[in-house]
Amino acid sequence: MQTIDHELPWGCLGTRRQLTVFRFGSGGRKAYIQASLHADELPGMRVAVELKRRLRELEEQGCLTGLIELAPVANPIGLGQLLQATQQGRFEFGSGKNFNRDFPDLASLVAPRVDGRLGADAEANVALIRQAMQEAFAALPPAGSELTGLQRLLLQHACDADLVLDLHCDFEAAVHLYCLPQHAAALRPLAARLHAGAVLTAEDSGGSSFDESCSLPWLRLAHRFPQAAIPPACMATTVELGGMADTDKPLAEARAEAILAYLAEQGLIAGEWPAAPQESCEPTPFEGAEYLYAPHAGVVSFLQPAGARVKAGDPLFEVIDPLDDRHAVVRASVDGVLFARERTRFAQPGLWLAKVAGREPIRQGRLLSD
Known part of the structure; x- marks a missing residue:
């Protein structure tokens, strides 16, 4: 396990915040998982505790066949926002902005860098676009706020992944997922394993949320360069892990195992894993x-x-x-x-x-x- 610490810019004098990402395994395929971008939505963070423990075990056993990055605390800013003993993790106090809105539009940043360089080889195009994404981040001017710095770091870790899971929850809820219509079929086994009650699909739901900022650039680039073979190479989904009180240990362990089994299906973990249930909710x-x-x-x-x-x-x-x-x-x-x-x-x-x-x-x- 490799620990990667990023210090956030523009911290208050005398204080420092950092984003920590844990990296497991290696290989051609990559998954990125983050929890509690809305910092008061803690079921994802509790599941991430179990994922970290299990990924460390699987890595020691030589079972990881791909690269998996895990950010258990995706929002250290919101985690520290308390008002009269109540955590306020959805909106940043300073700007009033929702932590899961207005992520950078990678398609507009990348398009000038790949114009005239894309062809009929989809695999080569994916590699070129991912390289251009990282180059675009490196060329950005310094972040003008702590929130902007955090959002850039999260997206930079996720943008070159084949699979992105953004773990959230709702107030009181059944497990449900948000994704692109193009990815609904491939995410069906994950929904089944998590016993999801709903899978909601949209190509652009507005607001530039994190998951769509990972997946939508591929559709936008494909539309902009129709002559090139550009697949929807980043399958990103927001996973709402029930309600805010759903942090019990047995539940967290079961959901972590469900996610790990899905990662195995995606070619990131070796070994024998239970088959996904046949029954699953239909996307709407x-x-x-x-x-x-x-x-x-x-x-x-x-x-x-x-x-x-x-x-x-x-x-x-x-x-x-x-x-x-x-x-x-x-x-x-x-x-x-x-x-x-x-x-x-x-x-x-x-x-x-x-x-x-x-x-x-x-x-x-x-x-x-x-």
Whole structure:
């Protein structure tokens, strides 16, 4: 195991923050895994603890056939943000920016470097583009903030990987994945192993999230250079590992083993691993996800558990105003899976309370919420 420490720029005087990445194995294929980019989403960090332990064992046993990088604490900035004993890991205090938005657009940085150099050899093109990505990072001016420096380091480690897993969680949720439609079939065994309730697909959900900043450049470059053979060489997915409280040891161990078995399927680990379950949820378009809101303020009672399959018209939650006795029942308008619920129990204006993964597109434009 190799430990790589990066000091973040623009730390406050008298303090220092660093990003630590652990590197295991070697070989032609590479996987990059990071946890808790939203720093208060801790199930991924707990799974990363088990991954680190197991990867060290597998490396000592000579079982690693590829290169695997692991960043268990992907956001040391957010991890240190506490307000009245509550961790605030989704938005940076200084700028108000979401830590998982506005990553660099690698396609625009790389295109001038590869223009006129791409041909019919897909493997050669992949190597050239990955080299150009690293050269583009090296040519950037110094980062103007701690957040920018962190985002560059994360993307620089991930951009030349064949597989990228960004481990998150929702408030109260079933396991679910976000990915490009082009990668949904290849990620099906991972979804099955993790017993995912939903896989949501979109080519560009808006916001330049980390996973799409790894995978989308390949589609954009292929569109810009149609004469060249450019495959979607980076399969990146956001893996939402249930809800924020899902950090129990047996669960973390099981999910780590599921991820390791999938890495073995991808040619990164040797040995005998259990086969993926045959049953898996069917991918649905992210445009088909219904976000449900309360019609007025009040205390919330959920009427369906996270992961429940619901029909249009099924009640999902009720809202009761204890002062004037207003009472509303909010129902699903689509068939699908209730894949996430809000953790707070008081309805506030403009904040979603439930999400249902439907099969038919009902939204357009920016699909990500902040």
